[in-house]
Amino acid sequence: MxxxxxxxxxxxxxxxxxxxxxxxxxxxxxLGGAVGITALSFGxxxxxxxxxxxxxxxxxxxxxxxxSQFSAMSVVGAGGSVGAAFGGAALLAxxxxxxxxxxxxxxxxxxxxxxxxLLHRLVAAQFVIDETTAMSTAQPQLRLARTAFxxxxxxxxxxxxxxxxxxxxxxxxxxxxxxxxxxxxxxxFAAMLPPHLRTRRGRLAAVTGAIVVVALTPFMPIGIPxxxxxxxxxxxxxx
Amino acid sequence: MSMSSGQLWLLVIVLSVTAxxxxxxxxxxxxxxxxxxxxxxxxxLIPASLLAALVAKDTFTSAQDFVVDxxxxxxxVALIAVWRRAPFIVVVVAAMAATALVRRFA
Numbered sequence: 001m002x003x004x005x006x007x008x009x010x011x012x013x014x015x016x017x018x019x020x021x022x023x024x025x026x027x028x029x030x031l032g033g034a035v036g037i038t039a040l041s042f043g044x045x046x047x048x049x050x051x052x053x054x055x056x057x058x059x060x061x062x063x064x065x066x067x068s069q070f071s072a073m074s075v076v077g078a079g080g081s082v083g084a085a086f087g088g089a090a091l092l093a094x095x096x097x098x099x100x101x102x103x104x105x106x107x108x109x110x111x112x113x114x115x116x117x118l119l120h121r122l123v124a125a126q127f128v129i130d131e132t133t134a135m136s137t138a139q140p141q142l143r144l145a146r147t148a149f150x151x152x153x154x155x156x157x158x159x160x161x162x163x164x165x166x167x168x169x170x171x172x173x174x175x176x177x178x179x180x181x182x183x184x185x186x187x188x189f190a191a192m193l194p195p196h197l198r199t200r201r202g203r204l205a206a207v208t209g210a211i212v213v214v215a216l217t218p219f220m221p222i223g224i225p226x227x228x229x230x231x232x233x234x235x236x237x238x239x
Numbered sequence: 240m241s242m243s244s245g246q247l248w249l250l251v252i253v254l255s256v257t258a259x260x261x262x263x264x265x266x267x268x269x270x271x272x273x274x275x276x277x278x279x280x281x282x283x284l285i286p287a288s289l290l291a292a293l294v295a296k297d298t299f300t301s302a303q304d305f306v307v308d309x310x311x312x313x314x315x316v317a318l319i320a321v322w323r324r325a326p327f328i329v330v331v332v333a334a335m336a337a338t339a340l341v342r343r344f345a
Contacts, residue, residue, distance in 0.1 A: 100265020
């Protein structure tokens, strides 16, 4: 920054900042729309697994982390226990803890570095998920990071819950078996996988997880092989 | 399905509390700190292991049996769609359609 920016340069700067801000908001809203479609399939899948409309909606509202919700319903659909359904879903939710660490410095303080009120931080925490982390950490500027986080959070929260409701309502009127809704689960998990397969370790962990499940399913209660499959993380031990 | 509505509500509540607690633990309580590299590397691999495990379970098992049925056709179509970078909804609908068609005609 020069000492005395000319008015023209100043307005160009603020125009550029406005354009950048608009770009971030548009990207965040677009992501919200795309996630709404995913929510439709969650609603359908949850109902086909045996949940009712309210239970599907409560999961999307309160749990609000897609992979865990799909995982829990997948084990329920297979006839697993509450503990087994919970275990796999909770393990998948651990990544939101890691995201929280990455986001904390950028989003828990105000512009002058003072801690935001506790209530603000507790509300923001509910929205610490894959998409908000990706959108927010992609912004080098603190203000834009905050805009990206909140616009993504709110648009996602609306579309995720609305999509779940519509999907669950539709699912409760349809013959879910004949229409192949059970196939929505593996397809959804396969669609979530690619970002985790970029490293060699990730691919080894994935192959291990799949082999463990197929090998152990006949010998363990339903859903438990999913928990054992987490041994794939041991590929992270060696640097 | 074998789980009662009461058990499902229990699952919804316990999972929601746990998911929120994990978010608060990282974002509010521990705050901006980096975990030891070993822990970080292992935690980063949880989704790869579990998502692949869930794909295998939902395609090739039924209760405690290993099975290859119409869902395998759905998975093949889903993997092609993922490989071609199709949007999420295309992956899911294509897999559902393939499974339904094989069930109907095979």
